[in-house]
Amino acid sequence: MSPQLLAMAIAPLLGLFILGIGNGYMATLISLSLDAAGESQVVVGVVSSAYFIGLALGSMFNDRLLLAIGHIRAYGTFASLVAVTVLLQGLFFDPTAWFVLRLIGGWATVGVFLVIESWLLTSGDSHVRGRLLALYMIAIYASGVIGQLLLSVTQAMGDTAPFMVVGIMASLSVLPMAMIPRVTPLLDKAEPLSPLRLITLTPTGVMGSFGSGLLVAAVYTLMPLYLQRSGFGVAAVGQLMAIMILGAMLLQYPVGRWSDRHDRQLVLILIGIFCALVSVVVLMVPLPPWGLAGLLFLLGGGGFSVYAVAVSHAADRAPAGALVPMSQGLLLINALGSTISPPAVSPIMAALGDGALFGAFGTFGAVLVLFFGWRRMVRPAPVPVVPFSPSTPLSSVGAELAVTEQWVQGARSHEYMEDLSDAVPDVDVAEPIVGPPVEENHYVAYYDEEGFHDGYSDALHDAPDTTGDEVARHAGHSEGDAEPVALTHSEGDAEPVALTQGEGTDRTAPSQTPPFDEAPGQR
16 A cells, blocks of 8 residues: 555544544443443343444435535534533433433444545545555454453543543544545445345345344443343453454454355355354353353354355345445445344343343344355355455445455456346346357357356257367358358247357357356345
8 A cells, every 4th residue: 555545544544443442332331331220131222222223324314414514524523423422421321311312422423434434435446445444444343442441441430431531532533534634535425225126136145234233233232231240340341342342353354255265155154053053152051251252252253244244245246336335235234233133132131031142142143044045045156256345334435445446347247147137227237148149269158047058069059060170160260251150049049149250249258157057046
C-alpha cells in the first residue's frame, strides 16, 4: 500500500479504533448492569435488542443525512449522539429510558461506521479495497478486544466510570476526522436487493446471514449475563469475552481461505456442526475456566465466520453488477436476525435456566446444518470463483467496501452459466449459453439441460457425413474457406448451429469452463 493511500486511510481508521474501544464493551456493560440491578433475562434481552434495532434503521436511512451535510459534519453529529446517550445512561437507571437511549445509540453508531467506511471506499479503487478492508477489520476486532479488557480497569472506579469512559472515547474519536485536510468524498445512495430477490438469487446466503445475526447478537448481549451468573466476576467476564472476540479475529480468515478451496456449502455445514458440538460440550461437561476459555475462542472463530462465508458463497453465483446491492441486502437480513435474537433467546433462558443460551446456540447450528444440507442436495455449490473476503456487517457502505476487483472478475467469469435476469432484473447480465458455443478454431465445452458436453464429441455425433478427421480439419479452416460445416443437433434441437469462422459469430464462451457437475437452477 502506498504511503499516500495509507495517509488518507489512517485518520478514519484511528477514529474507528478509538470509538470501537468504548463501543466494544458497551453491550457487555449494559447486560452486566441490568443483571446487577436485579432485572430479569427478558428485560436484558429486550433492552439489548434496542441497539440492533437502531443499527438496522441506521443502515437504511443514515446515508441520506450523510449526503445532505457531508462526511465530517455527519461524523461529528453521530459521535456526539453516541457520547450523549452513553453519558445519560450513566446518570440514571431506568430500563425503559435505557431502551430508547440504546436505540438512538445504535442508530448513531452505524452512522459513524457509515462515514468511515465510505471514506475508505473512496480512498482507493477496487484494486486496493482488500488491503483497506484488512486494516479496517484489524481496527474493528482489536478495539473490541481492548474494550472488553477495560471492564477490569474501570470496575474499581465506580458505577458511572465505565459510561464516562465510553463517552470520552466517542468524543475523542472526532479529532482525527476533524483534522483531515481533504475534500469530502462522494457517496452514492445505497439500493439493496429486496428480500424476495435475495431468496431467489441465494437462499443459502440469506439463511447464513440471518443465522449469523442470531448467533452474534446473542453472544454480545447474553453471553456476559451467562458468565456473570456462572460465578465469574466482572474482570473475568471481560477477559472471556475478549478471548471470544479474539477467536473471531484470528480464525475467520483461515476458515474463509479454506472455503476458497472447497465447497462453501460444505464448509457452512461443518461450521454449524462444530458450533452445535461446542455448545453441547459446554452444557454437558464441567469445565475449568481455561477449558471454557478455549471453547469460547473456538466458538467465536466458527460462529463469527458464518456471515463472511455465506456472503462469499452468494457472490459465487451473483452477477458482477449485483454484487454491491446483494451484499447490502444480506447486511439488512443479518440486522434482522440480530434484532430478533436477544428478545427471543432471553425468555428461554428465564424459563429453562442460563445454560439455555448454549442450547440456543446448538439449535442455531443444527438448523443451519439441516438447511445447508438440504440446499446442497437441491443444488450443489459451484467451485468457488470469488475469493473469500473477511467481513463483519456494519453498514451498507461497508458491504460495498468488501466488493473488490477480484470479486467482480470472479462474478463475470460465471455469469454465462445460467439466466439470472429474473432474480436481478435491473442488472445487466451476460446472456446464458443454452447450446454448443462456437469459438474461433476449436470446440468449446458447454452445459445444457442434459449435462456436460465437450463440444468435439457433439461434432462427431451430429455430423453423420463427416469423419472425425474432416471435422477437425474444418474446425481449423482458414479465412479463405468458403463453406462452414453445419452441425445439426440431436433430437429436441430446433435449429442447426453453424460452426463458422471469425465474423458473424457472436456466441462466444468465456475462457473459464464451468465446474463439471454444475447444472442450472437455484443454489
